[in-house]
Amino acid sequence: MGSSTGMKADIESALKAGMEAGRAAHGGKNADYIPYLASVDPELFSLAIITADGQVYTEGDCDYAFAIESISKVFTLAMVMEHIGPDAVRDKIGDSPTGLPFNSIIALELNNDKPLSPLVNAGAIATVSLVPGESADECFEAILQCQREFAGRDLAMSAEINASEQSTNAHNRAIAWLLESAGACYSDPVRTVDVYTRQCSTLINCKDLATMGATLAAGGINPLTKRQVMDARYVHYILAEMMMEGLYTASGDWAYEVGLPAKSGVGGGILAVMPGQLAIAAFSPRLDEAGNSIRGQAAVKAAAASLGLNLFKAPCQ
């Protein structure tokens, strides 16, 4: 990308390419194991690009607020990494992909009931159990505050989404008890799942998501508020985790085809980061078998290709 006028035109045409690719992507369905998510309009679709120096580009239903879901795992991991450091994250949670679905019990059993990755449910629950705080409210407030710093805005949890998730989270509670049995849940398991479930219920829009990603792209500095919201020394560990496990069982295909660290949520959000340059975020509720937004993946992939962004390509390629 060249001059700022050239860059503006490049990003505008990338957004257009992304919207076209997304609109052409059919199939899939809303997540339905959380009743609220099944009720969201499946045709909603938005795309946003925010640069590391704070230029904002949005298209589609960008005012619509959706549940952050698993994308929250990234920011709680960032917070816990600052608290205990990358070596302890690897020892206590793990740093590798599981090759299995995001809520897999088999993945736990194959690894002595310890999570391998901080971005699957088991690892994210273990991560939440490491958030400092005397009570569920205190831990959740710290997580929400961290999400707000990344988004640069006063985000809030949706009580409706949280109620829908809390009444259907028996599987995650089972995961927490398995972790507890293996010594890998570092706070009370019931409290931990409560907080994990709340952190998935924050409402964000596509611009918020792109801002959160642009903050990672900018080495932990939120490009809209200019605040350093995480320690720059740890950002690359977070991006490495996103590359390995951000799209669950589709992460390998994504690395092969797109080559950008990314993270999805069953709410339909997806975020990809080009370090030093920008973040691309999309939202659309219909999901594939792995739990990733069908339109979102198509849109982000086309926008990244239009901009020639792929970590594994030299700039001249």
Ligand code: DON
């Ligand atoms: O814990 C769950 O199952 C959900 N609250 C979040 C899962 C999720 O978003 C997986 N991502 N694609």
